[in-house]
Amino acid sequence: AQSVAQPEDQVNVAEGNPLTVKCTYSVSGNPYLFWYVQYPNRGLQFLLKYITGDNLVKGSYGFEAEFNKSQTSFHLKKPSALVSDSALYFCALMTSGTYKYIFGTGTRLKVLA
Amino acid sequence: DTGVSQNPRHKITKRGQNVTFRCDPISEHNRLYWYRQTLGQGPEFLTYFQNEAQLEKSRLLSDRFSAERPKGSFSTLEIQRTEQGDSAMYLCASIETGGLSGANVLTFGAGSRLTVL
Numbered sequence: 001a002q003s004v005a006q007p008e009d010q011v012n013v014a015e016g017n018p019l020t021v022k023c024t025y026s027v028s029g030n031p032y033l034f035w036y037v038q039y040p041n042r043g044l045q046f047l048l049k050y051i052t053g054d055n056l057v058k059g060s061y062g063f064e065a066e067f068n069k070s071q072t073s074f075h076l077k078k079p080s081a082l083v084s085d086s087a088l089y090f091c092a093l094m095t096s097g098t099y100k101y102i103f104g105t106g107t108r109l110k111v112l113a
Numbered sequence: 114d115t116g117v118s119q120n121p122r123h124k125i126t127k128r129g130q131n132v133t134f135r136c137d138p139i140s141e142h143n144r145l146y147w148y149r150q151t152l153g154q155g156p157e158f159l160t161y162f163q164n165e166a167q168l169e170k171s172r173l174l175s176d177r178f179s180a181e182r183p184k185g186s187f188s189t190l191e192i193q194r195t196e197q198g199d200s201a202m203y204l205c206a207s208i209e210t211g212g213l214s215g216a217n218v219l220t221f222g223a224g225s226r227l228t229v230l
């Protein structure tokens with residue numbers, strides 16, 4: 001069965017420091033991986049995706065993520081955090097051909113000024 | 114195009130009442146999804162449609178839940194005999210299938226928050 005895990009409920013980082021939000025997955029086929037961000041009382045907004053190709057993918061607002069097949073991970077990163085990045089981040093997995101998306105439990109990112 | 118629209122944004126009801134939520138997806142999107150999200154949790158898959166066909170329904174969905182997409186455009190999610198445990202945010206999302214990669218990005222609506230008293 002396919003699954004997504006976000007091992008950290010919350011990540012705190014100082015403004016200007018690099019941030020990492022972790023995601024690991026389990027799937028039998030080829031994974032399609034996504035990161036979404038959710039601000040209070042808002043729907044989920046797409047940040048970036050990995051389908052195939054380069055393991056490092058770049059997305060919106062300066063975020064990037066690295067696909068690591070051997071470690072079954074897809075960690076979200078940003079070189080320099082902003083206070084406005086504070087939000088809830090979700091990793092999602094879709095197995096090719098199914099179009100069923102499974103979400104992690106989310107990681108709350110707090111960027112401290 | 115105004116994106117995915119959900120109505121109502123907030124519904125407060127008494128236990129035992131029926132509620133219905135509506136989702137209007139992006140017009141060219143042929144797949145439509147419903148998710149449920151409780152506070153501090155990730156979205157849980159409920160069901161999805163390819164045009165008007167309901168392709169999969171989660172075991173989370175009891176018999177009190179029903180979803181339709183009668184003409185392959187808008188969709189409704191009805192909850193009968195609501196219970197306090199049904200209190201959650203109900204999210205709708207849509208995608209356009211196809212394309213070289215075969216994988217597309219879900220576009221979410223703002224959600225419909227249900228509070229059952």
